[in-house]
Amino acid sequence: MSWRxxxxxxxxxxxxxxxARLAGAARRGDVIVLQGPLGAGKTTFAQGFxxxxxxxxxxxxPTFTLVRxxxxxxxxxxxxxxxxxxxxxxxxxxxxxxxxxxxxxxVEWGDVARPALGPVTWTVAISVPDEGSTRDDRxxxxxxxxxxxxxxxxxxxxxxxxGSATTGLAREQT
Amino acid sequence: xxxxxxxxxxxxxxxAVVSDGRAVRSxxxxxxxxxxxxxxxxxxxxxxxxxxxxxxxxVEEAMARAGLERPDAVAATYGPGLVGSLLVGLxxxxxxxxxxxxxxxxxxxxxxxxxxxxIEEPDLEWPLVVLLVSGGHTMLVRxxxxxxxxxxxxxxxxxxxxxxDKVARFLGLGYPGGPAIDRVAREGDPSAFTFPRAMLDDxxxxxxxxxxxxxxxxxxxxxxxxxxxxxxxxxxxxxDVLLTxxxxxxxxxxxxxxxxxxxxxxxxxxRQRAAxxxxxxxxxxxLAMCTDNAAMVAAAGSFHLAHDGPSPLSxxxxxxxxxxxxx
Numbered sequence: 001m002s003w004r005x006x007x008x009x010x011x012x013x014x015x016x017x018x019x020a021r022l023a024g025a026a027r028r029g030d031v032i033v034l035q036g037p038l039g040a041g042k043t044t045f046a047q048g049f050x051x052x053x054x055x056x057x058x059x060x061x062p063t064f065t066l067v068r069x070x071x072x073x074x075x076x077x078x079x080x081x082x083x084x085x086x087x088x089x090x091x092x093x094x095x096x097x098x099x100x101x102x103x104x105x106x107v108e109w110g111d112v113a114r115p116a117l118g119p120v121t122w123t124v125a126i127s128v129p130d131e132g133s134t135r136d137d138r139x140x141x142x143x144x145x146x147x148x149x150x151x152x153x154x155x156x157x158x159x160x161x162x163g164s165a166t167t168g169l170a171r172e173q174t
Numbered sequence: 175x176x177x178x179x180x181x182x183x184x185x186x187x188x189x190a191v192v193s194d195g196r197a198v199r200s201x202x203x204x205x206x207x208x209x210x211x212x213x214x215x216x217x218x219x220x221x222x223x224x225x226x227x228x229x230x231x232x233v234e235e236a237m238a239r240a241g242l243e244r245p246d247a248v249a250a251t252y253g254p255g256l257v258g259s260l261l262v263g264l265x266x267x268x269x270x271x272x273x274x275x276x277x278x279x280x281x282x283x284x285x286x287x288x289x290x291x292x293i294e295e296p297d298l299e300w301p302l303v304v305l306l307v308s309g310g311h312t313m314l315v316r317x318x319x320x321x322x323x324x325x326x327x328x329x330x331x332x333x334x335x336x337x338x339d340k341v342a343r344f345l346g347l348g349y350p351g352g353p354a355i356d357r358v359a360r361e362g363d364p365s366a367f368t369f370p371r372a373m374l375d376d377x378x379x380x381x382x383x384x385x386x387x388x389x390x391x392x393x394x395x396x397x398x399x400x401x402x403x404x405x406x407x408x409x410x411x412x413x414d415v416l417l418t419x420x421x422x423x424x425x426x427x428x429x430x431x432x433x434x435x436x437x438x439x440x441x442x443x444x445r446q447r448a449a450x451x452x453x454x455x456x457x458x459x460x461l462a463m464c465t466d467n468a469a470m471v472a473a474a475g476s477f478h479l480a481h482d483g484p485s486p487l488s489x490x491x492x493x494x495x496x497x498x499x500x501x
Contacts, residue, residue: 037390038340038343038344038386038387038390039386039387039389039390039391041387043331043332043383044383047331058328058329058330058331059331060328060329060330060331060332060333061331061332061333061336061383063309063332063333063336063339063340064184064308064309064310064333064335064336065184065254065255065256065310065493066256067256067257067493068493068494069493069494070494083340139391140387140388140391
């Protein structure tokens with residue numbers, strides 16, 4: 001059964017902290033897809049996640065190079081951005097499955113890449129709160145995050161990682 | 175001494191022949207119309223496979239234009255970049271060097287950009303501060319002499335060129351975003367919005383991710399805002415940050431010259447403002463030398479061949495290669 005956990009963060013730093021905690025629940029071979037519109041905070045999330053798996057130094061956008069790799073506590077952290085790729089064939093050429101074999105992958109704009117990715121462990125959707133759901137002057141900082149997964153046995157560790165940021169849990173039949 | 179250079183680190187498949195370290199005998203970049211025509215349209219060059227298809231024609235064209243049967247050495251970019259793309263150029267260069275029985279030398283792509291002034295502006299006095307701004311990189315480098323560099327600062331998130339592309343796509347201005355924003359911004363009022371200048375007074379590192387987000391939020395808040403105004407204010411913020419830091423770096427390290435490099439160096443506001451803001455002689459590369467090309471790779475390769483000798487044929491592609499060597 002597929003599950004979804006919802007969380008809200010108050011600032012980019014809080015998003016980084018949450019991502020770092022989620023990284024603590026990640027395992028070798030995991031593939032995590034990041035979704036969200038331009039400026040939602042996918043790179044911010046990736047920076048926190050990288051810190052959580054012990055990556056030292058700046059984590060910069062992989063948009064132009066498509067893939068950046070960092071040594072981490074889970075093997076290679078493979079940070080992928082398929083924003084520039086329009087066709088699945090181009091994504092397949094990246095050989096993501098091989099890259100992820102001995103590490104953990106974060107894939108930005110991963111929707112187009114899904115068929116080339118193999119099983120996705122978690123999908124993290126990041127969005128700016130709807131107007132009215134938070135004070136207007138906070139909308140630049142506040143983010144809603146939804147973590148979706150299919151493996152019931154790993155739901156609790158994600159819930160624990162989200163901690164006090166958790167705003168809800170939904171189970172759905174898929 | 176004729177060196178064949180090969181560049182496949184990102185989107186461009188490029189080959190060039192350079193004589194005596196700086197005279198460009200030929201420089202072929204696959205985005206040129208002739209190669210596209212040969213393949214019946216624009217080839218997606220993102221994947222290594224496209225480099226495979228384009229590399230041999232590019233090398234043949236570069237050799238033919240230079241009137242050469244065999245170069246004296248072969249240089250190729252070995253990083254940073256996409257590993258699959260790098261491997262195409264690197265493997266081809268090694269194979270060609272072996273079959274011609276000439277030396278092979280590996281080149282750092284970033285260092286290649288630093289050889290643009292060696293090629294185009296040999297009278298420029300060093301040490302230089304180089305502002306290297308492209309889709310994949312944004313960095314300030316102190317170049318003491320060819321082969322001697324120190325990284326002063328770099329982007330901590332998005333590259334400046336990437337911010338141009340993403341904002342252009344968001345504003346519906348198309349790709350590539352740099353020229354599109356440059357064009358539209360001329361009609362706009364840069365003071366219509368005040369976008370953030372991240373880390374302006376804080377060292378030599380850059381951050382452009384927040385600026386991109388600020389543009390998105392501003393347009394959401396004012397859907398009726400004129401696109402040229404948004405583009406102009408965005409461009410103003412990028413150029414302001416880049417040149418404020420560059421001018422400070424020039425003063426702090428006692429540079430005698432200032433250079434722009436990388437694709438964003440083609441931006442008209444950046445070029446115009448650079449000479450005004452920086453008070454040492456400023457070199458603005460030609461458009462062909464701003465963007466990725468193999469002439470700069472051949473020039474850097476010539477230098478290293480003369481000073482360090484050939485690279486081993488076991489040299490591996492390094493996607494995360496950094497520019498930090500000062501000797």
